Amino acid sequence: MIKAVIIEDEKRAASYLSAMLREVDPEILILKVLDSVESGVSYLSANGKVDVIFSDVQLGDGLSFSIFEKVNNTAPVVFITGYDRFMLDAFENNGIDYLLKPVDKEDLAKALKKYKGLERHFTHEKPEEAMSQLLQYINGGRKKRILVRKGIENITMPLSDIVLFYTENKIVHALDRTGRKFMVDKNLCDLETELDENTFFRANRQYILNINYIKSFKPYERVKLWVDLVLPDIDHSIIISQETAPMFRRWLLEA
Structure with a gap:
């Protein structure tokens, strides 16, 4: 079972994403829906057992990238936004995929498939080292x-x-x-x-x-x-x- 967290400040968008995730994978468990940078920092600081995060980039109190700068997050992140100008920042913040709104069901399914294909990188004694290896793998070993x-x-x-x-x-x-x-x-x-x-x-x-x-x-x-x-x-x-x-x-x- 995949334990997921959604970070999205628009209630309708959060509900739509939750429903679509369950439709794509009925086994997924959505632990929490968060709506701000503040709540994201608070929850992720206190709860480490998250498998994957689906996060909007632009939140009411700032960009979600600041969440991952403040917490020691080792879970991969699928970023979702209406703009493509944040792509570089996404892959600097544990991003494994970048989806544009409105989210397409097929693209979401591909993002989940990518996560499952890379899941072994996260069953690791040293999660920080695993994340580094994962991002290197995603980027084709290209230097940053x-x-x-x-x-x-x-x-x-x-x-x-x-x-x-x-x-x-x-x-x-x-x-x-x-x-x-x-x-x-x-x-x-x-x-x-x-x-x-x-x-x-x-x-x-x-x-x-x-x-x-x-x-x-x-x-x-x-x-x-x-x-x-x-x-x-x-x-x-x-x-x-x-x-x-x-x-x-x-x-x-x-x-």
Whole structure:
């Protein structure tokens, strides 16, 4: 039997989710329905025997991510929201799936199936180690941080903060979301094999782009694409060739 907790501040949405979960898996036991960050912290701090959590992201008193920053939660979380901009944060907070509202029954069934397939990771003497292994498995073993340099200082930086990698004078740099530039001791080909292909795309010989910082793209010289990034005053012109343009479009649609 799966012991589940729902965190949702809209009563109708919580009832709908509860009914759908029972329909998908009659054996599921919903221990508690919580409606706020405060109640989530209070309940999860006092009750450790939870198998899986289904949580809305935006609650009346804040984002549910703050719950998992305050409690030592080792249960996997299926995040549910009306917006997709929180996806990166979801997978930083024990998220194993991310469902958009209105929740589809088939998507919910897939999320439960994913949990059951990974359940063995949680029957572990050291739950924190198990969660780390699980998230590594979910992310395909892809790294989440990278070592960069600023002068003589070596810094470990979350990949989610990096807008793009680029070469300049045969040196590879990383540009972060604040516009700061760092050196990277790898070439773009090596980076391309290490990075999550759903998040990063090799635009051309000079650039690798993070999908979360792509604002738009437009035709350039009729057969090429010009990519605009969300950073203002960025001193980079990123052109996608005619040959690469179809792959780029497909990557944006499928990532």
